[in-house]
Amino acid sequence: ALLSSYLFINFALGSRYVSKTATKSVSEFEYDAPSMKTAVPGPNDIQLCLSPGLQNVGAVHFFCNYEESRGNYLVDVDGNRMLDVYTQISSIPIGYNHPALMKVMTNPNNVSTFVNRPALGILPPENFPDKLIESLLSIAPSGMRRVQTMACGSCSNENAFKTMFIWYRNKERGYANPSEQEVDTCMINQSPGCPDLSILSFMGAFHGRTLGCLATTHSKAIHKLDIPSFDWPIAPFPKLQYPLEEFVRENAQEEARCLEEVEDLIVKWRQKGKPVAGIVIEPIQAEGGDNHASPDFFSKLRNIARKHGCAFHVDEVQTGGGTTGKFWGHEHWGLDDPADVVSFSKKLLTGGYYHRDELKPDKPYRIFNTWMGDPSKNLFLSEVLNVIRRENLLEVVTRSGKALLQGLYTLQTQYPHILSRARGQGTFCAIDACNDATRDSIMIKARNKGLFMGSCGEKTIRFRPALVFKEYHVHQLLNILNDVLAEHK
Amino acid sequence: ALLSSYLFINFALGSRYVSKTATKSVSEFEYDAPSMKTAVPGPNDIQLCLSPGLQNVGAVHFFCNYEESRGNYLVDVDGNRMLDVYTQISSIPIGYNHPALMKVMTNPNNVSTFVNRPALGILPPENFPDKLIESLLSIAPSGMRRVQTMACGSCSNENAFKTMFIWYRNKERGYANPSEQEVDTCMINQSPGCPDLSILSFMGAFHGRTLGCLATTHSKAIHKLDIPSFDWPIAPFPKLQYPLEEFVRENAQEEARCLEEVEDLIVKWRQKGKPVAGIVIEPIQAEGGDNHASPDFFSKLRNIARKHGCAFHVDEVQTGGGTTGKFWGHEHWGLDDPADVVSFSKKLLTGGYYHRDELKPDKPYRIFNTWMGDPSKNLFLSEVLNVIRRENLLEVVTRSGKALLQGLYTLQTQYPHILSRARGQGTFCAIDACNDATRDSIMIKARNKGLFMGSCGEKTIRFRPALVFKEYHVHQLLNILNDVLAEHK
Numbered sequence: 001a002l003l004s005s006y007l008f009i010n011f012a013l014g015s016r017y018v019s020k021t022a023t024k025s026v027s028e029f030e031y032d033a034p035s036m037k038t039a040v041p042g043p044n045d046i047q048l049c050l051s052p053g054l055q056n057v058g059a060v061h062f063f064c065n066y067e068e069s070r071g072n073y074l075v076d077v078d079g080n081r082m083l084d085v086y087t088q089i090s091s092i093p094i095g096y097n098h099p100a101l102m103k104v105m106t107n108p109n110n111v112s113t114f115v116n117r118p119a120l121g122i123l124p125p126e127n128f129p130d131k132l133i134e135s136l137l138s139i140a141p142s143g144m145r146r147v148q149t150m151a152c153g154s155c156s157n158e159n160a161f162k163t164m165f166i167w168y169r170n171k172e173r174g175y176a177n178p179s180e181q182e183v184d185t186c187m188i189n190q191s192p193g194c195p196d197l198s199i200l201s202f203m204g205a206f207h208g209r210t211l212g213c214l215a216t217t218h219s220k221a222i223h224k225l226d227i228p229s230f231d232w233p234i235a236p237f238p239k240l241q242y243p244l245e246e247f248v249r250e251n252a253q254e255e256a257r258c259l260e261e262v263e264d265l266i267v268k269w270r271q272k273g274k275p276v277a278g279i280v281i282e283p284i285q286a287e288g289g290d291n292h293a294s295p296d297f298f299s300k301l302r303n304i305a306r307k308h309g310c311a312f313h314v315d316e317v318q319t320g321g322g323t324t325g326k327f328w329g330h331e332h333w334g335l336d337d338p339a340d341v342v343s344f345s346k347k348l349l350t351g352g353y354y355h356r357d358e359l360k361p362d363k364p365y366r367i368f369n370t371w372m373g374d375p376s377k378n379l380f381l382s383e384v385l386n387v388i389r390r391e392n393l394l395e396v397v398t399r400s401g402k403a404l405l406q407g408l409y410t411l412q413t414q415y416p417h418i419l420s421r422a423r424g425q426g427t428f429c430a431i432d433a434c435n436d437a438t439r440d441s442i443m444i445k446a447r448n449k450g451l452f453m454g455s456c457g458e459k460t461i462r463f464r465p466a467l468v469f470k471e472y473h474v475h476q477l478l479n480i481l482n483d484v485l486a487e488h489k
Numbered sequence: 490a491l492l493s494s495y496l497f498i499n500f501a502l503g504s505r506y507v508s509k510t511a512t513k514s515v516s517e518f519e520y521d522a523p524s525m526k527t528a529v530p531g532p533n534d535i536q537l538c539l540s541p542g543l544q545n546v547g548a549v550h551f552f553c554n555y556e557e558s559r560g561n562y563l564v565d566v567d568g569n570r571m572l573d574v575y576t577q578i579s580s581i582p583i584g585y586n587h588p589a590l591m592k593v594m595t596n597p598n599n600v601s602t603f604v605n606r607p608a609l610g611i612l613p614p615e616n617f618p619d620k621l622i623e624s625l626l627s628i629a630p631s632g633m634r635r636v637q638t639m640a641c642g643s644c645s646n647e648n649a650f651k652t653m654f655i656w657y658r659n660k661e662r663g664y665a666n667p668s669e670q671e672v673d674t675c676m677i678n679q680s681p682g683c684p685d686l687s688i689l690s691f692m693g694a695f696h697g698r699t700l701g702c703l704a705t706t707h708s709k710a711i712h713k714l715d716i717p718s719f720d721w722p723i724a725p726f727p728k729l730q731y732p733l734e735e736f737v738r739e740n741a742q743e744e745a746r747c748l749e750e751v752e753d754l755i756v757k758w759r760q761k762g763k764p765v766a767g768i769v770i771e772p773i774q775a776e777g778g779d780n781h782a783s784p785d786f787f788s789k790l791r792n793i794a795r796k797h798g799c800a801f802h803v804d805e806v807q808t809g810g811g812t813t814g815k816f817w818g819h820e821h822w823g824l825d826d827p828a829d830v831v832s833f834s835k836k837l838l839t840g841g842y843y844h845r846d847e848l849k850p851d852k853p854y855r856i857f858n859t860w861m862g863d864p865s866k867n868l869f870l871s872e873v874l875n876v877i878r879r880e881n882l883l884e885v886v887t888r889s890g891k892a893l894l895q896g897l898y899t900l901q902t903q904y905p906h907i908l909s910r911a912r913g914q915g916t917f918c919a920i921d922a923c924n925d926a927t928r929d930s931i932m933i934k935a936r937n938k939g940l941f942m943g944s945c946g947e948k949t950i951r952f953r954p955a956l957v958f959k960e961y962h963v964h965q966l967l968n969i970l971n972d973v974l975a976e977h978k
Binding site for chain 1: 543
């Protein structure tokens with residue numbers, strides 16, 4: 001009711017950037033509203049695109065002035081200040097230039113950590129175990145006490161896959177030493193040393209773009225075209241109807257169909273001589289179009305993995321870090337033993353993965369590289385976790401997420417020819433446009449009014465605000481979106 | 490002659506850490522010698538290894554006090570100060586806590602770059618093109634004006650491979666749009682969308698540990714065992730005799746044999762339906778045992794790649810950054826058009842790769858990920874390049890390298906039953922022990938006397954000092970090594 005009065009006022013007054021009736025609850029360091037000076041990209045953007053230093057201009061949206069950006073507001077080089085609900089592809093946890101993170105930089109005790117990047121696997125800094133305990137281990141998923149840091153999301157998933165392959169083969173050979181034949185053949189990429197094992201993934205999944213990850217990514221052709229891949233099984237991901245509460249029976253049927261297919265594929269690939277060592281899945285398919293599945297689906301899938309002796313890898317690179325209202329997306333499933341491996345990156349600022357004790361590699365140097373992460377990112381992560389706790393940001397996300405989803409429901413009711421399938425968990429929300437051209441046009445018009453959103457799937461708008469996104473910001477977002485929709489055609 | 494007098498004095502006086510006759514030329518901020526308080530690992534190390542925060546203790550050498558480390562000297566948690574000629578697996582360019590790098594941290598203009606890590610591919614900071622021009626583009630290899638930053642060495646090579654595959658397929662289809670069949674099949678990992686292309690690599694090579702890179706890595710079984718791989722061709726790398734000047738004819742024959750095998754493999758894999766899209770090689774095989782080849786070999790290999798329409802990728806992750814006495818290892822070949830792709834990481838502090846214009850992907854988002862590097866690393870790299878220029882560090886490396894190699898020759902002459910095959914370019918030097926047990930024992934004894942070295946291959950000691958490693962440090966190194974050898978057996 002409150003929301004529809006906003007929308008009504010908005011209708012009556014036309015295009016405005018700030019809802020006058022919204023209660024302000026912005027942190028002191030933040031701006032209070034968007035402020036637009038030019039269309040985006042503006043003249044300074046266009047100038048910078050001509051620089052010989054710019055290499056791959058094709059994907060650039062605009063150039064940013066990160067010094068001037070604050071909290072939920074991203075400032076561009078033309079002085080435009082936008083409410084940012086894309087947050088660097090969902091990788092800014094507590095907004096721009098958060099004072100707690102600025103302090104990390106000005107603390108002289110931290111300088112050495114930035115200046116001397118160690119080879120963590122062989123020469124860790126004295127404080128590294130303690131820093132892990134206060135950061136990553138303090139948020140370890142249920143059933144997991146082990147974490148391995150990595151530099152980025154793709155490296156995290158690649159090494160998680162390797163960890164599952166090593167675990168699987170050690171089981172197969174009864175934890176005996178590898179045979180001479182295995183040692184010899186692995187050097188030349190041949191079986192049995194390099195075995196024909198596979199990872200089962202889902203249509204619509206995104207797990208990264210390096211060659212191993214890419215074999216489990218099936219969201220868009222542009223990611224995969226022309227790159228050699230592995231013959232690994234790909235199961236259908238449930239195509240649910242939204243709102244989930246209204247289609248419980250239909251969705252349960254669809255999920256049962258997909259789970260059956262998973263088991264068939266596991267059997268089929270075993271018969272093919274390419275057994276499934278692990279299953280990898282996102283709690284919510286993000287890049288693939290914000291596709292949800294029920295806790296029941298994930299719980300059953302986890303049991304299928306257990307039954308067939310496959311490791312179960314939950315990729316939380318985009319869902320992790322609080323954006324769903326719980327720290328990990330898989331917490332919504334309510335399982336004590338949700339996974340064998342959980343990978344992360346983005347909002348956690350460092351990449352890495354947790355795993356159950358059983359998956360610890362049997363020898364050193366099997367999972368290894370030069371840097372094995374970056375301790376300076378752990379410093380920032382510790383502060384991010386402090387802020388999340390101190391400011392109860394998971395509650396903020398839950399509250400803002402409810403307001404956002406409710407607002408999206410209202411908008412799709414008012415604009416049924418344009419919008420449909422509003423869905424979300426926490427502020428991890430999305431809505432579909434009637435087609436990709438309309439979606440893109442809405443996004444550009446919204447950007448010119450000071451709202452910067454992301455897209456995913458074929459015709460989806462995805463909302464990925466920072467954890468400091470308050471109800472006040474939700475109303476700014478909805479007001480702008482409503483203005484754009486009111487003007488549309 | 491000067492050197493042998495050091496060794497003589499050293500003999501006479503027994504174990505000492507500093508050669509009294511050496512001329513000091515250490516920067517003001519550095520220590521002047523190693524100083525050992527305990528054996529390594531010491532009691533504090535052993536205590537830290539029991540921390541529940543430490544996850545993978547197997548590969549840990551010791552814990553470091555990076556705050557107290559300076560220049561060429563690494564300090565551990567027991568207060569032992571070692572001359573470090575391994576430098577975090579060759580990734581510390583100008584020593585520990587270099588004042589120029591400390592200044593980057595205290596410059597308030599830089600804070601925002603550390604605190605707000607952008608999605609560089611879509612929302613670059615205003616100063617990013619200029620920073621690229623003053624850093625990476627200022628050291629671009631001959632014939633290359635394009636650079637793509639990445640987070641680490643493996644990601645750099647993975648994306649370099651993808652760039653070569655995309656280039657190769659675009660050539661094959663005459664730069665036309667992909668067929669509907671290609672678009673459809675790529676989504677499910679099948680040919681023709683995911684084509685059976687290959688990368689030719691060399692036995693003994695190391696190009697990283699993610700699944701694509703690992704298919705071109707053939708240095709040690711521990712890296713590869715149990716991980717699925719690709720059926721890609723593997724050529725022999727020349728096994729040369731050292732010193733190179735004394736075996737010119739034999740080495741030329743060996744190189745000719747390997748080049749012939751390369752051409753055979755290219756033909757064979759084309760016939761197999763898995764054409765070679767690219768050849769990847771290190772200017773000096775590092776992890777594989779410091780294996781050299783002549784400029785003539787590389788020049789002919791580059792021509793073979795050109796003749797067969799394969800891209801030529803030079804992996805400079807370990808050789809790049811000045812350690813061979815030129816900024817890039819391939820500069821020693823004297824070619825105007827040395828490669829199609831040159832990848833880097835480690836001493837450059839950011840990963841990435843250069844490529845010729847022709848290899849630019851035809852569309853945005855084909856080479857892409859969330860972070861695409863890290864601008865805060867570019868800030869440090871700019872300063873490193875300033876220091877290299879200001880302090881003429883390439884000349885320092887050349888001078889120190891000559892003294893080091895000459896010293897190693899002298900040692901292997903004096904201890905022919907223990908040492909052989911001294912070799913090197915700049916300070917990128919190595920020497921073989923008679924077997925791995927002796928190698929390991931020498932390394933541990935040297936460490937306890939204050940000299941920290943790395944190993945590679947089966948029985949090789951590799952020297953990878955920072956670029957600030959002066960002749961004075963060379964003599965410290967040789968004195969300690971001589972002490973260890975004199976005591977050996």
